[in-house]
Amino acid sequence: IVATEDAWAEVVVPRLVAAGADLARVFRIAPKDSSGADDSINVPADLVDLARLCALHDIALLVLDPVMSVIEGSIDTHKDREVRKALDPLSAFAAKATIAVLALIHANKNTSADPINSIMGSKAFTAGARSVLYCVADPDAEEGRESYLFCHPKSNLGPKQASVRYHLIEVKIELDPATGEPGDDPVVTTSRVVWGDDDARSAQDVMDAARGPRPTGDVATRVLAFLRGRDGVASMEEISAEIADVSYDTLRQNLVRMVKRCEIVRASRGMYGAVPKPEGGPT
Numbered sequence: 001i002v003a004t005e006d007a008w009a010e011v012v013v014p015r016l017v018a019a020g021a022d023l024a025r026v027f028r029i030a031p032k033d034s035s036g037a038d039d040s041i042n043v044p045a046d047l048v049d050l051a052r053l054c055a056l057h058d059i060a061l062l063v064l065d066p067v068m069s070v071i072e073g074s075i076d077t078h079k080d081r082e083v084r085k086a087l088d089p090l091s092a093f094a095a096k097a098t099i100a101v102l103a104l105i106h107a108n109k110n111t112s113a114d115p116i117n118s119i120m121g122s123k124a125f126t127a128g129a130r131s132v133l134y135c136v137a138d139p140d141a142e143e144g145r146e147s148y149l150f151c152h153p154k155s156n157l158g159p160k161q162a163s164v165r166y167h168l169i170e171v172k173i174e175l176d177p178a179t180g181e182p183g184d185d186p187v188v189t190t191s192r193v194v195w196g197d198d199d200a201r202s203a204q205d206v207m208d209a210a211r212g213p214r215p216t217g218d219v220a221t222r223v224l225a226f227l228r229g230r231d232g233v234a235s236m237e238e239i240s241a242e243i244a245d246v247s248y249d250t251l252r253q254n255l256v257r258m259v260k261r262c263e264i265v266r267a268s269r270g271m272y273g274a275v276p277k278p279e280g281g282p283t
Helices: 007-018 047-056 079-098 122-126 203-209 219-228 235-241 250-260
Strands: 061-065 100-103 132-139 148-155 163-174 187-199 262-270 271-276
Touching: 007 163, 007 187, 007 262, 079 100, 079 122, 132 203, 148 203, 219 235, 219 250, 219 262, 219 271, 235 250, 235 271, 250 262
Parallel strands: 061 100
Antiparallel strands: 132 148, 148 163, 163 187, 262 271
16 A cells, blocks of 8 residues: 555554454555655656565555555646556556556546546546546435445446445544554544445436536537637647536547538647638638
């Protein structure tokens, strides 16, 4: 486990204990720099060392929590080509080491009802993943009892699985006094997932219901207005972020038709621009 946002002893370990984990089979990756100070994993630069550790400890699953924290700082996480510089070597590393990689990532704050399109950063994060799992709050939960859906919006490895309902319960964990400081509370309150039944709703069903009906307007008109307001071309990702209430697939289909009608030009793979207006001609 590479965890950079939560404290190991106070948060991660209690959650593992509450879930019934055998801590003897959990390995924490906590890198140090040359001076011995806390450092962070760097992908792709540290993949050789990660492979060595995985072989040494017979690792089957590597958890990157969150994946954004391990991407090399010089990489622009909003550009597909840049993100691929980290994800493609990470995928090759996982295949060679014969391990699974679980990369946690947050959703962004746009208004998209498409779960794949709502993931923060470049679309390469979900395009490169062979399977995408998505957690969403259940709008039909009983009042006073929050519950969630664990959904499967993408799978390149086999059939997508049904959504599963779950909720969280409070669990108190007694700590080993030998690992704490004098005066520390020996009990930590944490949470544990309680799984429920399958649910016929997908993440997109829930997000559509929560958002309510929203007119999309003329997609082509909106795309043209966006492209004409830019100096130069725009990527599919930039257009999708601007017109976030239209699904990625619907937008892509509209772009293909607009290119065929010569309303826009496809400057290069994934890049689009407005057709220049003829001088002196009609606007």
